Amino acid sequence: MHKIGNPNKNKYFDVDPFVFWVSSILIILFIIITLGVGEPMEQVFEAIQTGISKGGGWFFVLSVNFFLLFSLAIAFSKFGKIRLGGKTAEPDFSKTSWFAMLFSAGMGIGILFWSVGEPVLHYVSPPIGEGSTVVSAERSMQYTFLHWGLHAWGIYALVGMALAFFAFNKKLPLTISSAFHPLIGERINGKIGKTINVLAVLATLFGLATSLGLGVQQINAGLSHLTNIQENVTVQIILLAVIILIATGSVIAGMSSGVKRLSQMNIIIGAVFLVFIIIIGPTLFITGSILQNIGAYLNNFFEISFWTETYQQSDWQQDWTVFYWAWWISWSPFVGMFIARISRGRSIREFMLGVLLVPSLVTFIWLSAFGGSALFLELNNIADLASLVQENVATSLFVLLEQFPLGILASILGLILITSFFVTSADSGSLVIDSLTAGGKLDAPVQQRVFWAVVKGGVAAVLLVGGGLGALQTASIITGLPFAIVLLIMSYSLVIGLQDEKNKLIHFEKEEKTEKVSYQETIKNVIDKRDKNKTKNQ
Numbered sequence: 001m002h003k004i005g006n007p008n009k010n011k012y013f014d015v016d017p018f019v020f021w022v023s024s025i026l027i028i029l030f031i032i033i034t035l036g037v038g039e040p041m042e043q044v045f046e047a048i049q050t051g052i053s054k055g056g057g058w059f060f061v062l063s064v065n066f067f068l069l070f071s072l073a074i075a076f077s078k079f080g081k082i083r084l085g086g087k088t089a090e091p092d093f094s095k096t097s098w099f100a101m102l103f104s105a106g107m108g109i110g111i112l113f114w115s116v117g118e119p120v121l122h123y124v125s126p127p128i129g130e131g132s133t134v135v136s137a138e139r140s141m142q143y144t145f146l147h148w149g150l151h152a153w154g155i156y157a158l159v160g161m162a163l164a165f166f167a168f169n170k171k172l173p174l175t176i177s178s179a180f181h182p183l184i185g186e187r188i189n190g191k192i193g194k195t196i197n198v199l200a201v202l203a204t205l206f207g208l209a210t211s212l213g214l215g216v217q218q219i220n221a222g223l224s225h226l227t228n229i230q231e232n233v234t235v236q237i238i239l240l241a242v243i244i245l246i247a248t249g250s251v252i253a254g255m256s257s258g259v260k261r262l263s264q265m266n267i268i269i270g271a272v273f274l275v276f277i278i279i280i281g282p283t284l285f286i287t288g289s290i291l292q293n294i295g296a297y298l299n300n301f302f303e304i305s306f307w308t309e310t311y312q313q314s315d316w317q318q319d320w321t322v323f324y325w326a327w328w329i330s331w332s333p334f335v336g337m338f339i340a341r342i343s344r345g346r347s348i349r350e351f352m353l354g355v356l357l358v359p360s361l362v363t364f365i366w367l368s369a370f371g372g373s374a375l376f377l378e379l380n381n382i383a384d385l386a387s388l389v390q391e392n393v394a395t396s397l398f399v400l401l402e403q404f405p406l407g408i409l410a411s412i413l414g415l416i417l418i419t420s421f422f423v424t425s426a427d428s429g430s431l432v433i434d435s436l437t438a439g440g441k442l443d444a445p446v447q448q449r450v451f452w453a454v455v456k457g458g459v460a461a462v463l464l465v466g467g468g469l470g471a472l473q474t475a476s477i478i479t480g481l482p483f484a485i486v487l488l489i490m491s492y493s494l495v496i497g498l499q500d501e502k503n504k505l506i507h508f509e510k511e512e513k514t515e516k517v518s519y520q521e522t523i524k525n526v527i528d529k530r531d532k533n534k535t536k537n538q
Contacts, residue, residue: 015448016439018194023201023437027455031462045474052326052477053318058308060325063484065305068154070491071352074161079498080349085168091345099358100267101342110327111148111366112418113214117396118144119371120389123378127309127316132386137375138296141289144367145297146304147324149360155328157355158487159336162494164343164351169501173440174340176200176333180489182496196486200333201436203479205459207330208429212460214394215422216240221394222415226408231392237461243419244457247426248450266424269417274369276413280404281373289372294364326480329487337432348498374400429456 034041074080083089091098122140124131129139162179172178177193184192216236223239224231278286297304309317343351374396377383383403389396401410430453435441438448 019197020437022198049474053322057322064325071154071157075352082348084164085344089345113218115370116374116400117393124386141293152328153356155332156335159332160339164340175440183493203330203483204334206479209460217394225398247423248453282376285376290368326477329480334432
């Protein structure tokens with residue numbers, strides 16, 4: 001078995017050569033080709049996205065549903081009482097800090113970008129039926145909940161659980177390949193395991209680049225809405241460079257000092273932002289919609305979860321659901337490894353239910369508040385948000401906020417929150433990619449973390465230049481498809497590992513019980529002998 005960490009590491013450079021160099025070369029080739037081809041790459045990205053989405057959409061739908069049902073099954077199974085790190089392991093973080101970091105890493109930028117725009121776009125252009133109706137408004141929230149709720153967190157829970165279990169209970173390196181130890185044994189340290197880790201690096205990098213690209217587009221849109229700053233790729237790349245520089249400082253600070261504090265700050269600002277919109281927005285509509293939206297989502301859960309657009313061919317599902325499923329899958333090595341690192345000491349049941357339910361519930365409340373407020377304005381003909389959102393979805397949050405009192409103040413607060421989430425995703429992502437390329441080490445040199453922070457920003461910039469939102473979506477879908485297959489195999493491997501751990505615990509408990517009985521019998525014999533001697537003497 002290989003221990004996590006390496007006391008003999010190089011001061012400046014400590015990597016797994018195969019994973020680091022193969023990943024780096026592939027990423028550099030991608031950057032060179034995209035910049036070299038130039039504008040036509042936008043059509044290339046679009047063709048790739050369409051081909052994968054139409055041909056593999058059903059596979060994404062099937063896989064993501066399996067991941068969620070599998071995670072729930074594990075939570076309520078006989079494995080639920082197993083503790084990550086062993087029977088005596090204690091959590092490294094309080095539940096409040098744990099939930100804060102879960103949410104910040106898992107949804108952050110994306111939910112700020114889409115929480116207004118997506119419900120409005122589904123309201124205007126629903127997958128089924130007429131748009132701009134009460135029915136399409138209700139259905140729009142169901143599909144938004146589908147994309148941001150339990151399914152996304154089911155993927156994260158699976159990957160996070162597998163990584164945490166094999167790292168903390170089996171003492172293997174914190175890498176994706178370690179989760180396949182029951183199937184391939186020590187070959188996790190060979191070419192097969194290293195290839196899995198290369199794929200994880202690429203998936204993580206492009207999934208993060210998608211989020212960073214969306215985030216910088218929204219920051220640019222917000223600044224343009226509030227000031228005279230232009231909204232274009234040049235400004236976005238400048239903003240990206242500035243924020244990556246800030247994120248690098250957090251990366252240098254490390255997990256406890258940097259990421260933990262930023263995550264806690266995100267939750268505080270986010271809570272203030274949420275309460276603010278509930279109070280100044282249509283309060284009764286929001287509170288009522290939270291209940292109705294959750295009820296409608298659960299009532300139609302299986303129908304919308306397994307819907308594949310078979311009887312009504314269009315581009316809606318490939319543009320939305322398939323993109324999201326690929327995005328979450330490509331994000332899963334990053335989020336999974338991140339939540340694994342912060343979850344030592346949790347039981348499997350506590351881990352699974354915590355990861356699945358708490359962030360999902362917070363997400364539903366958030367979406368109902370912001371998306372619900374936008375739908376309220378549309379349904380009551382108070383404002384025409386739809387046309388503005390269709391023109392530029394990145395401005396949707398700021399267009400909504402200006403409809404209410406203190407709109408400028410709220411927009412500034414929104415910009416601060418977006419930037420903070422941006423930095424959190426950037427620095428935690430750098431820590432994760434660095435760990436993957438360093439053979440699972442948690443204490444690799446700072447220079448490596450800085451390197452990956454810069455590379456990640458560079459890929460996001462190249463994707464923005466090479467096609468904007470379409471290129472960002474394509475990057476996620478390309479890496480998400482092969483990694484979905486990896487996760488399916490990982491599920492099987494995890495069950496084998498958990499069964500082995502359960503058998504060991506049962507054996508240990510039997511030995512403990514036998515020792516306890518033997519000890520009790522020994523004490524009883526001593527007492528009996530003492531009593532007999534006492535009686536004899538009398």
